[in-house]
Amino acid sequence: MALAQAAAEQARAAGEVPVGAVLVRGDEVIATGFNHPIGAHDPSAHAEMVALRAAAQAVENYRLPGCELYVTLEPCLMCAGAIMHARIARVVFGARDPKTGACGSVVDAFANPQLNHHTSVTGGVLETECGAALKSFFAERRRASREARAAARADAGESDTPGSAEPL
Ligand SMILES: [Zn+2]
Numbered sequence: 001m002a003l004a005q006a007a008a009e010q011a012r013a014a015g016e017v018p019v020g021a022v023l024v025r026g027d028e029v030i031a032t033g034f035n036h037p038i039g040a041h042d043p044s045a046h047a048e049m050v051a052l053r054a055a056a057q058a059v060e061n062y063r064l065p066g067c068e069l070y071v072t073l074e075p076c077l078m079c080a081g082a083i084m085h086a087r088i089a090r091v092v093f094g095a096r097d098p099k100t101g102a103c104g105s106v107v108d109a110f111a112n113p114q115l116n117h118h119t120s121v122t123g124g125v126l127e128t129e130c131g132a133a134l135k136s137f138f139a140e141r142r143r144a145s146r147e148a149r150a151a152a153r154a155d156a157g158e159s160d161t162p163g164s165a166e167p168l
Contacts, residue, residue, distance in 0.1 A: 001094060001126050003032060004070045007047060008133055010034040018133050021047035021071040023055040023064065023088075030067065031055035047071055048079040052086050063087045065118070072130040074101035074123060080109040084116055092122045094130025 007020025011034035019035040033050025037043055048071050056062050064086045072094040075083060080102040083091055091110070093103060102109045103121050110116045 001070050001072070001092065001130075003029065004047075004072050004094070005126070005130065005133065007032045007034040008072045008130075011036060011047070012133070012137055014039055018137050019047040019071065019073045021051040021069060023051045023067055023069050025064075025067045030058050030064075044078060046076065046079050047073075048075050049082055052082055052088075056086065065089065068092060070125075072126075073097050073134065074103050074105055076100040077102040077107065077109060083119055084109070087118045089118065090120045090122065092125050094124070094126050095134060096123060096127065096131075 001022075003022040004020040007022065008018040009020070011020060012018035014034070014036055016034070016036045016038055021033045022029060023031045023033075031051045031054035033047045033052075033054060035045065035047045036050070037045040039045075048069060051069065051071075052064070055064055055067065062085075067086075067088055068090040069083060069088050070092045071079075074093045074095065074097040075091065076097070077100070091103070096105045098105050100106060103123055104111070110119055110121045
């Protein structure tokens with residue numbers, strides 16, 4: 001999970017929501033991925049998808065049986081689907097996602113035996129730390145947008161001739 005957290009910091013450095021993923025088989029790290037849908041112009045560029053794609057390329061197999069995926073945030077439905085298609089043995093995630101989480105928070109895709117025969121899920125690993133990285137990112141983004149609005153107001157104020165809006 002520490003490696004997934006490091007990948008999440010790469011996303012933060014790129015200005016993307018900091019989520020990171022690592023795909024391992026036994027002790028071997030096969031691939032890592034970080035969230036970057038904005039930079040990639042790709043709604044599917046979630047950390048899990050990036051790690052799954054890289055791992056499948058690395059082992060030249062679209063199925064990754066016996067592999068475990070560590071990700072700092074609960075996977076969404078898209079990623080849950082890809083995880084099932086790849087036959088991932090186990091998913092370990094950090095923070096829960098009350099908005100799009102598909103491992104129990106909003107829906108539980110892996111609990112449906114008709115969909116899932118392969119993947120066990122462990123959630124809440126380093127939950128506080130993984131969640132803190134996301135909270136600090138959004139807090140920073142809100143602070144930056146407040147400052148930008150304040151700067152825009154100040155600029156607008158300075159460009160007006162003082163008193164020009166006052167009726168004579
Ligand atoms: Zn996802």
